[in-house]
Amino acid sequence: MKKTLIIITSILLLIVISFTIYWNLSIEITRKSDIEFGNKIIQNIEAYQKTNGKLPENNDPETLKKLGFKMEESTIHLDYATDNKDFFELTYLEGFDGPYLLWNSKDRKWTIDYPKISK
Template sequence: MSKRILISIPIVLIIIGLIYFNLPFEVTRKTDIEFGNKLVERIEAFKKEKGQLPTPNDWMALEELGFKTEMLGTDPTYEKINENEFELIYLEGFDGPYLLYNSRQKHWKIDFPTIPDRWK
């Protein structure tokens, strides 16, 4: 009886792991997406009020919008692509693809960030 339990526990854990890693990112990253959607609403309201998007290095404005500031930037990373478009990027590790939201496409996806116009 105890041998069956000892053998079945790792098998059950492996099955649970396989199920979890095959779930869509909308399920596994739900809290990140919900927080990001709140930030998107606040950024759009900022744009309506001020007539422009906040700049990525305006820490005061980004904190007021609700971004979590960290030593190397914000979480998620905010990037202004051009005067009308921005991206929110959840950076994890050094190489992508990352979870990101593009304001032109208006949906979350797993992809590589867009190069901002000011870098071209």
């Protein structure tokens, strides 16, 4: 009985420690694949901007698909917004409430935040 209690307590302690470590890891580790995919999209958007002299439109699904966006409905998807000037933002939308994984062309870094550019 005592041995069983020690084993159960050890397992619960290990679970708590694992969750604590995971939640304190940087987003570069916990969201690595999302960031890598987003960086490819950023390169494509910037190449499009150099070629065409402007950013792609928010509501042009054909162009966005050519740039690598996945146009499937899922619980997590990459959203694109532009201020129709020189800045754009990529946001991984997850559910209804933020904050979200976000990249803004003004800051040029991935953060956990709320979108700054509205559509």
